[in-house]
Amino acid sequence: AQSVTQLGSHVSVSEGALVLLRCNYSSSVPPYLFWYVQYPNQGLQLLLKYTSAATLVKGINGFEAEFKKSETSFHLTKPSAHMSDAAEYFCAVSADGNNRLAFGKGNQVVVIP
Amino acid sequence: DTEVTQTPKHLVMGMTNKKSLKCEQHMGHRAMYWYKQKAKKPPELMFVYSYEKLSINESVPSRFSPECPNSSLLNLHLHALQPEDSALYLCATRDRLGEQYFGPGTRLTVT
Numbered sequence: 081a082q083s084v085t086q087l088g089s090h091v092s093v094s095e096g097a098l099v100l101l102r103c104n105y106s107s108s109v110p111p112y113l114f115w116y117v118q119y120p121n122q123g124l125q126l127l128l129k130y131t132s133a134a135t136l137v138k139g140i141n142g143f144e145a146e147f148k149k150s151e152t153s154f155h156l157t158k159p160s161a162h163m164s165d166a167a168e169y170f171c172a173v174s175a176d177g178n179n180r181l182a183f184g185k186g187n188q189v190v191v192i193p
Numbered sequence: 194d195t196e197v198t199q200t201p202k203h204l205v206m207g208m209t210n211k212k213s214l215k216c217e218q219h220m221g222h223r224a225m226y227w228y229k230q231k232a233k234k235p236p237e238l239m240f241v242y243s244y245e246k247l248s249i250n251e252s253v254p255s256r257f258s259p260e261c262p263n264s265s266l267l268n269l270h271l272h273a274l275q276p277e278d279s280a281l282y283l284c285a286t287r288d289r290l291g292e293q294y295f296g297p298g299t300r301l302t303v304t
Contacts (some may be wrong), residue, residue, distance in 0.1 A: 112291040122297035123283055131290050170235055174291045183235035
C-alpha cells in the first residue's frame with residue numbers, strides 16, 4: 081500500500097520568500113504523485129502532477145516540484161510567496177490498481193506580509 | 194467541459210431527515226468518487242464507482258447510500274445521519290492518468 085508523509089502541519093512564510101513544502105512517499109510500484117491546493121470552503125485544485133515523465137514538474141501559480149526516486153520525495157516549491165498562496169496543501173500518491181489516492185495530512189500555509 | 198459540479202452547496206438537515214447530494218460531470222471520466230472531509234484534515238475516501246458500478250466501499254455506515262444512475266451523475270443519499278457526519282462532502286472524477294478532478298463540495302450540517 082502507498083502512503084505519504086507531510087511534516088509540519090502549519091508553515092509560515094514571509095511574502096516574497098521561498099515556499100518549501102516537503103512530501104515523502106512510500107510505494108512498492110512506480111507512483112503517480114500529486115500536489116493539490118484547497119482554499120477555504122472549496123474543493124481541491126490540482127497544482128501539479130508527476131506521472132513518470134520529466135522529474136521536474138511545473139504547475140500552476142508558479143509552483144514546481146521535483147521527483148527524487150532515491151529520496152522518495154516530491155517536495156513542492158515556489159520562489160516567492162504571495163498573499164494569495166495562503167491555503168491548505170495536500171500531497172497525494174496513487175499507485176495501486178484500485179485507483180485510490182493516499183493523501184498526506186496537509187500543510188496549512190500562512191503568508192506573513 | 195472540465196468541471197465537476199455539486200449541489201447543493203450547503204445543506205442543513207435533522208437527524209430524521211432524508212436528503213441527497215448530487216454530483217455531475219461531462220468529462221467522460223468513468224471513475225467517480227465520494228469523499229468526506231473534516232476541517233483541517235485530508236479527504237477520506239468513502240465510495241468509488243467504476244463504469245457505473247460500485248467498486249470500493251470503505252466500510253461506510255449504511256446511513257450513506259451511493260447511487261450512479263449514469264456515467265455523468267453520482268448521488269449520495271443520506272438518512273438518519275448523526276451530528277458527527279457534519280463535514281464537507283467532495284465528489285471527484287478520475288482520468289486515465291490517475292488525476293482526480295474535485296468538485297467544490299457540499300457543506301453538510303446535521304442538527
